[in-house]
Amino acid sequence: MLITGASSGIGLELARLFAAAGHPLILVARDAARLDAAAVELRGTSASVLAVAGDLERPAEVERLIEEVRSHAVDVDVLVNNAGFGAAGALEGVEPSLLLGMIAVNAAAPTRLMREFLPDMRRRGRGRVLNVASTAAFQPGPWMAVYYATKAYLLSLSDAVAEEMAGSGVSVTTLCPGPTRTQFAVRAGMRGSRLFRAGATMDAPDVARAGYRGLLRGDRLVVPGIMNKLTGQASRFLPRRVVVRAASLLNKGRTSAD
Numbered sequence: 001m002l003i004t005g006a007s008s009g010i011g012l013e014l015a016r017l018f019a020a021a022g023h024p025l026i027l028v029a030r031d032a033a034r035l036d037a038a039a040v041e042l043r044g045t046s047a048s049v050l051a052v053a054g055d056l057e058r059p060a061e062v063e064r065l066i067e068e069v070r071s072h073a074v075d076v077d078v079l080v081n082n083a084g085f086g087a088a089g090a091l092e093g094v095e096p097s098l099l100l101g102m103i104a105v106n107a108a109a110p111t112r113l114m115r116e117f118l119p120d121m122r123r124r125g126r127g128r129v130l131n132v133a134s135t136a137a138f139q140p141g142p143w144m145a146v147y148y149a150t151k152a153y154l155l156s157l158s159d160a161v162a163e164e165m166a167g168s169g170v171s172v173t174t175l176c177p178g179p180t181r182t183q184f185a186v187r188a189g190m191r192g193s194r195l196f197r198a199g200a201t202m203d204a205p206d207v208a209r210a211g212y213r214g215l216l217r218g219d220r221l222v223v224p225g226i227m228n229k230l231t232g233q234a235s236r237f238l239p240r241r242v243v244v245r246a247a248s249l250l251n252k253g254r255t256s257a258d
Contacts, residue, residue, distance in 0.1 A: 002026040002069065002076045002117070004056060004109070005083030007034035010132060010180065013208030014080055019047035023078070026050045026069060030083075050074075056083050056109040057101040066116050075124070076117045078215075081110035081154075082132040086147035088251065099146050106150035111157060118161070118170065125169040130215045131158045135178045135228050138235040142248035151176075155221075162220050171218035175211035178228035180204055200227040 001018060005011035007029035015025055019042045027042075029035040032053035039051040052068055054061040069076065084106045087098050110131055121127025134148075137155035141148030155174050162172035179201040207224050214222030223229050235243050 001078035001080065002028065002113070003080040003082060004028040004113070005132075007031050007038050010175075010177070010204050010208050010211070011080070011082040012038055013205045014082065014130075014212060015042055016045075017208060017212045018078070019045045019049075022047070024048035024050075024074070026052065026074070026076070028052050028054055028056075028065060028083070030055045057104045059104070059108070059112075062109050062112050066113070075120065077121065077124070077126065078128045078130070079113060079117050080130045080132070081113060082130075083109065084132065084150075086144055088144055090143060091145050094146070102146050102150055106147070107153045107157075110154060114157075114161065114172075118165070121170045122165065122168045127170040128215050128218070129158075129161075129170070129172045130175060130211055131155075131172070132175045132177070132211065133158070135176050135223065135231050137174075137176055138232050139240075139243045139247055141251055142244065143251035148247070159220065171215075171220075173211070173215045173219050174221050175207070175214065176221065176223045176228070176232065177202060177207040177211075178225060178231065180207050200225065202228075 001023050003011055003015050003018070003025065006015050006027035011029070015027060015038065019025060025042060025047055027035060027039055027049060029038075030053065035051050035053050039049045042049050050072065052065055054065050056062055085102060087094050087102065091099075114129060118127070118129070131154050133154045134151040136144070136148040137151040139148070155176065158172050158174040165172060181201055181203050202225050210224035211222055223232050
C-alpha cells in the first residue's frame, strides 16, 4: 500500500495502523529525514517499508514516484492520498507559486495517482483508496480560498470515482477531518486563527482511526467528530452566504504562533 504525506500527522498515524495490521508499506513524503525516521520506526513492527522522498508539487516528482513503485513490481492495493497543505491569507496576497503548489499537492497529485493505480485494482477485482480531504470541502473558505477549493475538488472527484467503481470490488473513501493537531496549522499560518482556537480540534490518532475503519468498511465519506459532522450538515441547510461568512470569521484572526 502507498501513503503520501506519511512522515507526520494523520499520514504517519495511518501508516502505524496499517503496519500493525501487517501491510507492506510504501511511504512518500517531502522531508527525507522525517520520512527515514518514520520508516525506521515502522520497520520495528516487522512491516516491510519502502520510503520514497519526493515533492508532489512537481509533476516530474510524481512521475518519478510512479516509476519507482513500478520498478519494485509491487501491487498497490491500497492508495492513501494524504499529502496536502494550506496557506492563510487573501488570494491577492499569497505568492503565486504557493497557490499553484497547493493545487498540485492537494488536487493534481491525488488525481494522477488514482489514474495510475485504479486500473490495476479494477483488473484484480479489489482495492481501496482513501483520499484525505477536510471539512473545508463542504463550503468556500475566505482567507484560505485555494485550500478550501482543492479539498472541494478532492471530495467531488472521490464521490464521482467511487460511483464509477461501484460493483468492481474497489472502494473510494473520503476522510474529511476538521481542525487536527498536526503541523498543518503552523505551516499554513493558521495557528492563531479562530478555527484552531475554537476548542474542537482533534488528535491525529483519532482522525486516523476513523479514516482507517471507514476505509475497511468501504464507506464513501468519513467525518470524524460530532462537531465536524454538525458543521458538514449545517453547510447543506444554511444559506450559502451565511456559511461563507462563518468560514471567513473562523479563518480570519491572529496568525502568530502564540
